[in-house]
Amino acid sequence: MRVFYGWWIVLAAFLNLFFSVGIVFYGFPVFYPSMVDSLGFTRAQLTQGFLLGFVVAALLFGLLAGMLIDRWGSRQVIRIGIWCVGLPLILMGSMTRLWQYYLLCIMEVVGYVLTGPIPNQVLISNWFRLKRGRAMGGAYLGLGVGGAISPLLINGLIQSVGWRHAFEIVGILILVVLFPVAQWIMLSSPRDLDLLPDGLPPTPRPASSASEPASNLENSAVGVDVERAVRSINFWLILAGCTLTIGAIGAVTQHLILFLKGQGYSLSAASRVSSGLLVSSLAGRVIVGYVADRFSRKNVMALFYLMLALAIPLLFVAQPTAVWGFALLFGFAMGADYMLIPLVTADCFGLSALGKLLSLIIMGYSLGQWFAPWLAGRIFDARRSYDLAWIIMAAAAAVGAALIYAVAPNRPAAARQN
Numbered sequence: 001m002r003v004f005y006g007w008w009i010v011l012a013a014f015l016n017l018f019f020s021v022g023i024v025f026y027g028f029p030v031f032y033p034s035m036v037d038s039l040g041f042t043r044a045q046l047t048q049g050f051l052l053g054f055v056v057a058a059l060l061f062g063l064l065a066g067m068l069i070d071r072w073g074s075r076q077v078i079r080i081g082i083w084c085v086g087l088p089l090i091l092m093g094s095m096t097r098l099w100q101y102y103l104l105c106i107m108e109v110v111g112y113v114l115t116g117p118i119p120n121q122v123l124i125s126n127w128f129r130l131k132r133g134r135a136m137g138g139a140y141l142g143l144g145v146g147g148a149i150s151p152l153l154i155n156g157l158i159q160s161v162g163w164r165h166a167f168e169i170v171g172i173l174i175l176v177v178l179f180p181v182a183q184w185i186m187l188s189s190p191r192d193l194d195l196l197p198d199g200l201p202p203t204p205r206p207a208s209s210a211s212e213p214a215s216n217l218e219n220s221a222v223g224v225d226v227e228r229a230v231r232s233i234n235f236w237l238i239l240a241g242c243t244l245t246i247g248a249i250g251a252v253t254q255h256l257i258l259f260l261k262g263q264g265y266s267l268s269a270a271s272r273v274s275s276g277l278l279v280s281s282l283a284g285r286v287i288v289g290y291v292a293d294r295f296s297r298k299n300v301m302a303l304f305y306l307m308l309a310l311a312i313p314l315l316f317v318a319q320p321t322a323v324w325g326f327a328l329l330f331g332f333a334m335g336a337d338y339m340l341i342p343l344v345t346a347d348c349f350g351l352s353a354l355g356k357l358l359s360l361i362i363m364g365y366s367l368g369q370w371f372a373p374w375l376a377g378r379i380f381d382a383r384r385s386y387d388l389a390w391i392i393m394a395a396a397a398a399v400g401a402a403l404i405y406a407v408a409p410n411r412p413a414a415a416r417q418n
Contacts, residue, residue: 044377
């Protein structure tokens with residue numbers, strides 16, 4: 001029996017997220033202590049680099065990526081973005097000034113926009129309907145596996161060849177692996193092979209099913225244009241809920257190693273905790289993908305976001321048991337961090353303008369994803385403590401969970417009838 005080609009697309013998306021998000025963004029904090037010691041950067045400056053990238057480049061390139069994806073397909077956009085991910089990392093091995101770091105971070109953000117969540121979420125959404133949750137979960141395992149491996153890999157490279165050569169090796173590895181995948185494996189749509197989503201022949205769909213309510217089926221078939229979508233309360237609930245919660249995730253993951261080092265952990269021990277957090281997220285990604293195909297996706301998303309909020313206060317107890325308890329609970333809840341966003345968005349607005357809508361949503365929450373780490377760094381630089389930062393992030397995640405719970409996928413359908 002032939003395997004549906006869409007699962008090869010899932011593998012390609014797995015590798016994209018493994019490298020462009022998992023290794024780059026979850027492994028990057030392992031470099032922070034070396035840059036503090038060698039270059040004298042402050043914690044706020046370290047996280048400000050990516051914040052500047054999202055402020056300067058992400059909105060423009062995010063909107064451009066959404067338009068190009070809807071017009072040309074994900075494959076073409078990803079092929080360009082791969083070079084914007086790998087080359088800046090190679091050049092970071094030679095940087096000596098803060099402005100160079102900021103410039104390379106801006107370039108890295110462009111690569112993230114063109115190669116990361118936006119095109120891969122649209123890619124999976126085009127190839128799957130009935131099994132979209134499972135396919136998205138499989139693709140996003142790449143983010144978790146990359147994040148789990150990267151702290152240990154990068155720490156080992158730093159110990160062996162130094163942080164500068166470690167940057168260069170990671171950048172070269174990304175180019176060597178991802179470009180051939182995009183060139184010879186990835187296809188933007190099942191239509192490129194005269195296939196249908198899920199590999200199934202066209203059959204009448206029931207009015208409703210356990211995996212997709214009737215309102216979701218209507219939205220998926222008809223779709224909502226961007227102008228109408230951004231006027232809906234659902235859009236702003238999704239945007240605000242994701243921005244707050246993913247901002248909290250960004251603050252915690254970007255500062256976790258620095259926080260643990262300040263609590264007396266070695267770089268190797270802190271890297272193991274960070275890796276354990278991402279290993280735990282693998283279980284969350286597998287489970288949330290299956291659960292999302294059986295229950296209300298927005299409710300599943302809200303539940304996982306609430307779990308994130310409840311895990312953060314464990315950081316106030318820096319003992320190993322509490323730290324590992326935090327890593328396991330927070331990591332498991334991170335299984336829903338990105339992958340449910342396109343599912344809930346598609347439930348509310350369909351697929352016709354999904355690329356553009358995800359660009360708007362991802363660019364919005366990406367600002368939160370990097371503003372929150374910068375804020376946490378500023379709080380630490382001013383107070384020499386993360387306590388206030390953790391309180392703010394726990395509250396933000398809790399509010400984000402409540403906003404996602406308030407999403408009602410049938411609202412856009414009612415708007416179309418008016």
